[in-house]
Amino acid sequence: MFYTIDILGTIAFAISGVLVALSKKMDPFGILIIAFVTAVGGGTLRDILIGDTPVSWMKNLTFTYVIIGSSVFAILFKSKIDYLRTSLFLFDTIGIGLYTVVGVEKGISAGLHPIICIALGTMSACFGGVIRDILCNEIPVIFRKEIYATACILGGLSYFLIKKLPIDNNVVFIISGLVVIATRLIAVRFKISLPSLYKED
Amino acid sequence: MFYTIDILGTIAFAISGVLVALSKKMDPFGILIIAFVTAVGGGTLRDILIGDTPVSWMKNLTFTYVIIGSSVFAILFKSKIDYLRTSLFLFDTIGIGLYTVVGVEKGISAGLHPIICIALGTMSACFGGVIRDILCNEIPVIFRKEIYATACILGGLSYFLIKKLPIDNNVVFIISGLVVIATRLIAVRFKISLPSLYKED
Amino acid sequence: MFYTIDILGTIAFAISGVLVALSKKMDPFGILIIAFVTAVGGGTLRDILIGDTPVSWMKNLTFTYVIIGSSVFAILFKSKIDYLRTSLFLFDTIGIGLYTVVGVEKGISAGLHPIICIALGTMSACFGGVIRDILCNEIPVIFRKEIYATACILGGLSYFLIKKLPIDNNVVFIISGLVVIATRLIAVRFKISLPSLYKED
Structure with a gap:
C-alpha cells in the first residue's frame, strides 16, 4: 500500500520538477536534479528529522x-507542455495528498505527538516544492498563493479524527489523502485563498 | 534553566519570522511556516549535525x-509594527545570545572540541535567520551587515574562558549569553561593523 | 589517502567560496561562513543522508x-583576484573530482547500491557549490552551465567499471577522480555543454 503510493507521489513531483526546471532553461542534468529533489526532498527531510537514515530513496532503488x-x-x-499544465497541477495535488498521509504515519511509528505528526506530514508534502523553488531562485509558491500547506494540515487533522472511528487503516489513509486533494481542488476551483494580512498602505 | 531559555529564544525568533513574512505579503500559513523555521531552524540544524534525532521540537510540544x-x-x-521594530531587534538579539550558549553546551555534551562547540553555537543562533532570509529570497542579512555571527563567536569564546574560573555553570551560561547580547547592542549603537574587504574599484 | 584528499578538496572549495563571497561584498565573517559551507556542505549532506553523525568536520578539527x-x-x-580566476577553476575541478570519489566510497561502506553511491558522490561534490550559490541568492551555476554534475556522474560510473579490473583500490580512486577532472577540463576547453531543452519560441 505504502509502496505504490510513494511511487505515485514520486512520479507527480518529479514531473512537476522537470516542468519548472525546463522553464528555467536548465540543462538535462540540472533538470534531472531538480526533478530528483522535488520528488525526494520532502521524504528526505522527514527521514532526517526523525533520524531514519540512510534515507528512504537510498535504500530502495525504485x-x-x-x-x-x-x-x-x-x-x-x-x-x-501547455496541455500538461492541468495534469501538472493534478499530479502535484495527488502528490501532496499522498505524501501528507505517509508523513503522518511515519510520525506515528516514530512515537510522535499527533500535532508533530501533522507538521511532519505537511513538511513531507511541501518541502520538495519549497526546495525546488529555492533552487530556482524564487520565493516558494506555497508561502504566497493558494491553499496548499493548509490542505495538508486539514488532511492531517482528518487522519486523527477519522482514525477514532472503527474503520480499516487503509480507509483512514485514503480518506485523509482525499481531504487534502479535495481541499486544494475546491480552493483553486473557487479561487479561495487565505486572506493576506498585509495592507498596501 | 535550559528549558525557559529555549522558550524565550523561540518567542524571539518566531516573532522576527512573522515580521519578515508579513513584509513579504505571505498568507497566514506562510507566515506560520516562516515563524516556525526561523524559531526552530538553528536548533534543528544543530540536532541533525550531531545526530540527536528526532530533533528537539518534535519531542517537546512546548x-x-x-x-x-x-x-x-x-x-x-x-x-x-513600527513600534515593534526596536522590540524585534531586542528579541532577536536575546534569541541569538540564548541559542549560542545552548548550542555550545549541546556540543560539549556530544563530546566535541571547543572550537566545534563555538561553531555549533553560532550556527544554532544564526541558521534560523539564514533560512528565513533564503525562503524570502534575500541574501541572508548576517552575511552582509552588522556584527551578528561575530557576537555569537565572541560569546562562545567567553563561555570557554569563563568556564575555567571557579564559578557556577549557570553563571557561566548567563555571562556568555550576555557577551553575545552586549556585543551586538554596542556594535549597532555605535554603528560598528566589520570592514568590507571589497573595494569599489 | 582519504585524509590528504579530503584536505585538498577542502582548500579548493574554501577558496572558491571566499572568491564568490568577496564579489558579494560580504564582511569577513560572512566570507568565512560561505567558505565553510562551500567546503563542508557536500560532505555534511552526505554524512546526514547516510546517518554518519556527528558529521565529519565536527570530529576532525583539521x-x-x-x-x-x-x-x-x-x-x-x-x-x-584576476590571476586567481584560472586557479579557482582548477581548484574547484580538483575538488569535485576528489569529493565525488570519497562520496562514492562512503556509499559503498554504508552498503548502498552503486547507482545510489554515484548519486551520493555527485551530491558530495556539488552540494557545497549549490549551497554557496543559494546563500548568495543565485540560481546554482551547476544547473545552468557547463558539464559539472555530468562529470561527477561519469567519474562515479568509471569507479564501478574500473573496480572490476584486477588493480589496486588507490589506483581505482585516482583514475575515477581523474575522469571527473578530465571531463570537466575538456568540456570547458572545447566549450562543450549539454544542449538546453528549452526553445526560445
Missing part, C-alpha cells in the same frame, strides 16, 4: 528509476 | 505551542 | 583549520 523514467517522459513530451 | 502563540500575537499586533 | 587558513590566504591575496 524511487531513482521512477524519477529518471518520469523525467525522460516529461522531457520528451515538453512540446505538449 | 515549542510548537509557543511558536503558534507568538505568531498569532505578532499578527494581531501587526498594525503596531 | 577541516576547520584548513578552511580558516585558506580563507585568510584568499582574503590576503584578493587583489590578485
Whole structure:
C-alpha cells in the first residue's frame, strides 16, 4: 500500500520538477536534479528529522528509476507542455495528498505527538516544492498563493479524527489523502485563498 | 534553566519570522511556516549535525505551542509594527545570545572540541535567520551587515574562558549569553561593523 | 589517502567560496561562513543522508583549520583576484573530482547500491557549490552551465567499471577522480555543454 503510493507521489513531483526546471532553461542534468529533489526532498527531510537514515530513496532503488523514467517522459513530451499544465497541477495535488498521509504515519511509528505528526506530514508534502523553488531562485509558491500547506494540515487533522472511528487503516489513509486533494481542488476551483494580512498602505 | 531559555529564544525568533513574512505579503500559513523555521531552524540544524534525532521540537510540544502563540500575537499586533521594530531587534538579539550558549553546551555534551562547540553555537543562533532570509529570497542579512555571527563567536569564546574560573555553570551560561547580547547592542549603537574587504574599484 | 584528499578538496572549495563571497561584498565573517559551507556542505549532506553523525568536520578539527587558513590566504591575496580566476577553476575541478570519489566510497561502506553511491558522490561534490550559490541568492551555476554534475556522474560510473579490473583500490580512486577532472577540463576547453531543452519560441 505504502509502496505504490510513494511511487505515485514520486512520479507527480518529479514531473512537476522537470516542468519548472525546463522553464528555467536548465540543462538535462540540472533538470534531472531538480526533478530528483522535488520528488525526494520532502521524504528526505522527514527521514532526517526523525533520524531514519540512510534515507528512504537510498535504500530502495525504485524511487531513482521512477524519477529518471518520469523525467525522460516529461522531457520528451515538453512540446505538449501547455496541455500538461492541468495534469501538472493534478499530479502535484495527488502528490501532496499522498505524501501528507505517509508523513503522518511515519510520525506515528516514530512515537510522535499527533500535532508533530501533522507538521511532519505537511513538511513531507511541501518541502520538495519549497526546495525546488529555492533552487530556482524564487520565493516558494506555497508561502504566497493558494491553499496548499493548509490542505495538508486539514488532511492531517482528518487522519486523527477519522482514525477514532472503527474503520480499516487503509480507509483512514485514503480518506485523509482525499481531504487534502479535495481541499486544494475546491480552493483553486473557487479561487479561495487565505486572506493576506498585509495592507498596501 | 535550559528549558525557559529555549522558550524565550523561540518567542524571539518566531516573532522576527512573522515580521519578515508579513513584509513579504505571505498568507497566514506562510507566515506560520516562516515563524516556525526561523524559531526552530538553528536548533534543528544543530540536532541533525550531531545526530540527536528526532530533533528537539518534535519531542517537546512546548515549542510548537509557543511558536503558534507568538505568531498569532505578532499578527494581531501587526498594525503596531513600527513600534515593534526596536522590540524585534531586542528579541532577536536575546534569541541569538540564548541559542549560542545552548548550542555550545549541546556540543560539549556530544563530546566535541571547543572550537566545534563555538561553531555549533553560532550556527544554532544564526541558521534560523539564514533560512528565513533564503525562503524570502534575500541574501541572508548576517552575511552582509552588522556584527551578528561575530557576537555569537565572541560569546562562545567567553563561555570557554569563563568556564575555567571557579564559578557556577549557570553563571557561566548567563555571562556568555550576555557577551553575545552586549556585543551586538554596542556594535549597532555605535554603528560598528566589520570592514568590507571589497573595494569599489 | 582519504585524509590528504579530503584536505585538498577542502582548500579548493574554501577558496572558491571566499572568491564568490568577496564579489558579494560580504564582511569577513560572512566570507568565512560561505567558505565553510562551500567546503563542508557536500560532505555534511552526505554524512546526514547516510546517518554518519556527528558529521565529519565536527570530529576532525583539521577541516576547520584548513578552511580558516585558506580563507585568510584568499582574503590576503584578493587583489590578485584576476590571476586567481584560472586557479579557482582548477581548484574547484580538483575538488569535485576528489569529493565525488570519497562520496562514492562512503556509499559503498554504508552498503548502498552503486547507482545510489554515484548519486551520493555527485551530491558530495556539488552540494557545497549549490549551497554557496543559494546563500548568495543565485540560481546554482551547476544547473545552468557547463558539464559539472555530468562529470561527477561519469567519474562515479568509471569507479564501478574500473573496480572490476584486477588493480589496486588507490589506483581505482585516482583514475575515477581523474575522469571527473578530465571531463570537466575538456568540456570547458572545447566549450562543450549539454544542449538546453528549452526553445526560445
